[in-house]
Amino acid sequence: MTGTLLIAQSAMVIGGIGFLVGIVLIWASIKFAVETNPLVDEVIEVLPGANCGACGYAGCADFAEKVVEETAPIDGCPVGGFDVVKEIGAKLGQEVKEAESIYPFVRCNGGVHCTDKIDYVGIDDCRAVMMISDGEKGCSYGCVGRGTCVRACPFGAITIGDDRLPHINKNMCKSCGICVDECPNDILVMANETETVHVLCRSNDKGKLVKSVCEFGCIGCRICAKNCPEDAITVTGFLAEIDQEKCTNCGLCVDNCPQKTIEMISTSVEAAA
């Protein structure tokens, strides 16, 4: 008898406390409610949620808030791509135009084809190598190939291949640009998808010096500049440079380059996969 009573009593006491606290909580939630824009939550749901910071804000929630406040550009998230921009535009009632997607490309063709200057033993990091003598390669401008970009990439899109050069998987790349920032030698550069012809060298050394250390380095021979029908190529400081606005991707320079420095990069996602 007493046992049943005890259970009933405690159930009433606990239930009563729960009821009172519930009332207090309901009152508090009404009284101290923080007014949020429901749009912000909707935008957060649309965003990729990687919190990578590529937009320049402290994570996706912060970016969403700034987009709704209209202090951040609607296409500020490079990771989501055009789909996300379109959805945010629909939520905010703004019209959006499709922009060309950009991808990083490796501006060096050296890798194993470039001679080693020193036998480096130490931390396995490009920046650490650059602290000791302008890199371990014979060319001080080239890719060090120690994989700082691989570790920097939040999406695992970069791998170092057998040729000791970084390879970018365009299916996984979200164009956040972190690898471009992290590269100590400015090897990785963002390029538009439509720009396919690139000079894969950034050495300003004299032609003879380049040829002695690298099979594919630009020697500044000006053959490309002479052959270009659009006058899009200029050679300054023993390095050819392509004016992408003038370039028509005809590929004449690619065929004529004696060092095979200029290459047509396949930028379509299917080809990279």
Next chain:
Amino acid sequence: MILCVSDEMTKEEMKNNSKTPKEAEEYRQQVVIPLLQHRGAICEPLVDVEDNVLIGQKIGECDNDYAAQVHSSISGHIIAIEERPHPSCVKKPSIIIESNGTNESINFKTCTNPSKEYIFDTLQDSGIVELDGYPVFNTLISKKIIDTVMVNLTYPSDANSNCTSDNIPKIIEGMKLLMKASDAEGVIIINKTDGQLASSIRSSLNGDNIKIINTKRNYIPLMNNLLAHDMTGIRISNRDTPGYAGVMISSAYGALAVSKAVLEGIPPIEVNVTVSGAVKNPMINTVSIGTSFKDVIQSSGGYLGEPGKIIMNGILSGTAQATDEVPVIKSTTEITVQSIDEVVRDKPGPCIHCARCVDVCPVNILPGRIASFSDIGRYDECSKLHVNSCVECGLCDYVCPSSRHILQLIRFARTALIRLFNIPEEKESPNLKLGCESCETPCDTGTSSVTEGGKK
């Protein structure tokens, strides 16, 4: 405590073997004089290509607070002014001079009894740089009054090269000039075990008012703050210099250069360099500044076997050089060559938390933990663990049973912090573009901590 690995030849044998400057003439055909040989701004060249220069002529000048003027070490004409390899690892603008073989020099202004102002003026003009990279002139001016001038003879590579019996009176002479300039007392720091050096110094003191203090530990130039703390008991922040404790610390090289510059009027154009390791004839060479390491090693008989590694300024805390074309600069005291078999190529293993690095650390920081944080890019944690108090002596690296690259990781973290805190335009971005420019930024990072100097 071992700070330098003993060589095959004893110190005395090496001293007997040293070359006089005249013999050294034959190999200085061409010199590469870097325009940056101290902590501070890069000097502006005062000469043009094709100009003729004389020995001792000023060829580079900077008007920074931390300034060390650059002088020509040979007479000849300038071939080029371009970027060349530098012992600090990254290419630096340099003046390349080809000798014309005449050894013509400018008129050196001698002085027998210099006044205080004359000493200051000469020091500012001659650009003498201490071994830790600070110009001597700057170590003499401080917020506090300098009351003690210390000459540190416990740095093995400096003492081996410069404390020959001919030089000791000159070192004391230079020390007296520094004492006169700052109205200070003089103290000579000698390691307790170096009795021979102590006795030869005592015999040349001749009742001067200079004290000799024996220490248990060797102090490398970067340990100057610790040395000042151990001697005075005043703790010095890693952003301050020994001047905070009223102490001016000079090396044997510094004192020697001061006496040469003030009394004989000769700016620092020559340094004494100990060449040791895998060379045919290890010896102390007197070389002109700007001579390439290759020529210096050649004058010591050349490499013994195939060279594997060339290290400047001591095997523990020195820097390995990528090429033997780097020039000798003002703060070069020792060149060590390792043959290809001697070079250690251990693959670093994981930290086993044995704490040997903690035991040997002279400034009582946690090198292993800092290295681990540096490895994963947590430079903020490194800063909290007082990475800036590190004196880069290299003992932690030496004792590590897992052969982890502790010293390199610590240097890496420090460079990253300098980049993060001292370069405002890069502070905004997450970009950590590194490169060794620690010599260009004289001040430390914005973190505050005190050297944990303690007596063991």
